[in-house]
Amino acid sequence: MRDNATNSQARPLYQQVKEYILEKINSGMLQTGMQIESEAELVSALGFSRMTVNRALRELTAEGRLTRIQGRGTFVAEKKVQSSLLEIHAIDKEIRARGGTYSCTVHLLQEEKAKPSIAASMGLAPYSQVFHSIIVHKDNDVPIQLGCRYINPQVAPHFLEQDFTKCTVSDYLLSLAPVSAVEHVVEALIPDSWIRDLLGINGSEPCLALYRKTWVDDKIATHSSFYYPGSRYTLGGKFVPSSVGSIGII
Amino acid sequence: MRDNATNSQARPLYQQVKEYILEKINSGMLQTGMQIESEAELVSALGFSRMTVNRALRELTAEGRLTRIQGRGTFVAEKKVQSSLLEIHAIDKEIRARGGTYSCTVHLLQEEKAKPSIAASMGLAPYSQVFHSIIVHKDNDVPIQLGCRYINPQVAPHFLEQDFTKCTVSDYLLSLAPVSAVEHVVEALIPDSWIRDLLGINGSEPCLALYRKTWVDDKIATHSSFYYPGSRYTLGGKFVPSSVGSIGII
DNA sequence: AAGGCAAATATGTCTATACAATCAACATCA
DNA sequence: TGATGTTGATTGTATAGACATATTTGCCTT
Secondary structure (H helix, E strand, C coil): CCCCCCCCCCCCHHHHHHHHHHHHHHCCCCCCCCECCCHHHHHHHHCCCHHHHHHHHHHHHHCCCEEEECCCEEEECCCCEEEEEEEEECHHHHHHHCCCCEEEEEEEEEEEECCHHHHHHCCCCCCCEEEEEEEEEEECCEEEEEEEEEECCCCCCCHHHCCCCCCCHHHHHHHHCCCCEEEEEEEEECCCHHHHHHHCCCCCCCEEEEEEEEEECCEEEEEEEEECCCCEEECCCCCCCCCCCCCEEC | CCCCCCCCCCCCHHHHHHHHHHHHHHCCCCCCCCECCCHHHHHHHHCCCHHHHHHHHHHHHHCCCEEEECCCEEEECCCCEEEEEEEEECHHHHHHHCCCCEEEEEEEEEEEECCHHHHHHCCCCCCCEEEEEEEEEEECCEEEEEEEEEECCCCCCCHHHCCCCCCCHHHHHHHHCCCCEEEEEEEEECCCHHHHHHHCCCCCCCEEEEEEEEEECCEEEEEEEEECCCCEEECCCCCCCCCCCCCEEC
């Protein structure tokens, strides 16, 4: 019931099933939206057990290549360029990984009443109490990134008592509770004067802004990052499909 | 051997195992790097079969929450904020999905000798022949994005014969061969005058640039996008962990 | 013709069993 | 001492069988 000899060296059977399907998709034999063979048909065509075929189809579905509907069948998903899991690494680790020396300056760390626009983006009533921090991250004492956070006090009650020159805000927040959702928005802008001052920008060069909104249950924290002009940031790294591992320098 | 009554309604058993592990991680009982119970221990602790436990641990590993080493054990992976699969959608579909009317203008479509810097980024010898296209994408006839591509002729031999006002370049390229790797870099810049002309920018406003490098086997295609100033782009959408589905407006 | 029921088909899950592959630690032998 | 083999623990893969659930189709009844 096995036929590994003709095939190449010792690839798992479920992997062979995945390649069999992908080959049909990539060669154009199976087009977007078309129904593919049922599990039972694949079993009799390939001679593997149903559980093996099922695993292959389940993984291809998780990877976004197929769509399955119970009772109907399995279909080829729409073709998209898709990067791997977008992992957001802490800036201090990124700097150290590049061989730099990380340091940071805490310019503001206080509780305050949120302006209506801020409060609205956090799902709070206007002038609710929120924590606010402004921190400049430096590589070899050169400012690289300005991070501005607003945090719902319910997420991190002891936020003000932390020493964020020792442990980054990200590390602290991640240690408290699991993140249930994230959203990222990126923008190019000419920074305001207070940002220019803190980052040490002279002219009116454009800088990259990255806004992150993080949900912990239904509590929201926001994080606005402004990067020193001229910097380039890799968003997904080179990746091999269906692997997890790329890096976002953010 | 089942105990679904006390637990909530009809969640699959492997899902219950996943939640059991995640609960231990999120509550802090299991810290980053620590070894978790072996499959055999989970089997006797939870009363499910080993295959069910194995599926749960396998999926948590694919989702980046655990690390498994054959012969050693299963360990808690480093905590990261991770977005879902970053899917790159074609700009024409994005504009139509927002209710706009898409159109585009092909400003250049030719074969040329690649300058050394371009050739180097594509892994080609200086002054190799490459295809070069410059296309402006519009929403209701307002320029939104300028796309500039260099393509290895081996990837798309009939590139010059296509009518890209009907079918987008992305759709055409994706129909030819599967993408084996992708890399994205984002930058803020003051656009050159030729970009300002094509996008209809008057002042010296900053715009967002997104550079994409795509591998098809070892052949490389590059794509530089410049967005109209003031635009904001969502990178991962709000997402629920370990689901595939968010959208990148790019 | 309309409604309802049953069968066929398809995916979703779970289990018990088996064997393979890898690693660490220990024991053995030269 | 150093090299080598053995053993136990652990993960990785594969299978057959069973039952659950969802969808479609067609037949049968009214």
